[in-house]
Amino acid sequence: MTKARKRKSGSLAEQILDPATLEKIAFWLEQAGVGSIEIEAGDGRLVRIVAGEDATSPDAGVGPAASVPTEPATVRPAKAPIAGHFLPMHPARNAAESTIGASVFPEQIVGFVRVGPLIMPICAEGAGTLDACIVESGDLVGYGDTVFLIEPAQ
Known part of the structure; x- marks a missing residue:
C-alpha cells in the first residue's frame, strides 16, 4: 500500500x-x-x-525588445481577446461581421476567436474604418495579438 x-x-x-x-x-x-x-x-x-x-530586468518583456508587431501611429489595432483560431464570421451566420473598408463604431464586433466550443468576439476599440485584417481565417492567434487594423475616424 x-x-x-x-x-x-x-x-x-x-x-x-x-x-x-x-x-x-x-x-x-x-x-x-x-x-x-x-x-x-x-x-x-x-x-x-x-x-x-x-x-x-524590471522591464523584462516590455518595450522594443518584445516581439510585438508595431502599427503606424494613425492605425488602431483590434486585438484577440483570447488565444485560439480566428474566424471572420460567427459559425451560425452567413456573412462576415465587417468587411475591409467598412465603417466601425466602438465595441462593434469585427471577428471572432474560437477555442473548442467557446467563441469570443473581437471588438473595435474606437470608431473608424476597417483598414486591414492581418491574419487568415482559421489562423492561430495569441491573446492580445493584433487581428485587424482600424483607421480612426476623423
Whole structure:
C-alpha cells in the first residue's frame, strides 16, 4: 500500500510564489521558448513570470525588445481577446461581421476567436474604418495579438 502524496500547506498562489517554484517555472518556460506567462490567482492577484536572460530586468518583456508587431501611429489595432483560431464570421451566420473598408463604431464586433466550443468576439476599440485584417481565417492567434487594423475616424 502506498501513501497518498500530501499537498503542501498554503494556497496554490502561495505555492507558485515560492522562489524555488518560480525558478523551476522560469526554467521550463525558457526551455520551451516562451518569454513570459501571467497567472491570475483566485484573489485577483496577477503574477507575471519572465524567462531568459532579461528576466532580472524590471522591464523584462516590455518595450522594443518584445516581439510585438508595431502599427503606424494613425492605425488602431483590434486585438484577440483570447488565444485560439480566428474566424471572420460567427459559425451560425452567413456573412462576415465587417468587411475591409467598412465603417466601425466602438465595441462593434469585427471577428471572432474560437477555442473548442467557446467563441469570443473581437471588438473595435474606437470608431473608424476597417483598414486591414492581418491574419487568415482559421489562423492561430495569441491573446492580445493584433487581428485587424482600424483607421480612426476623423
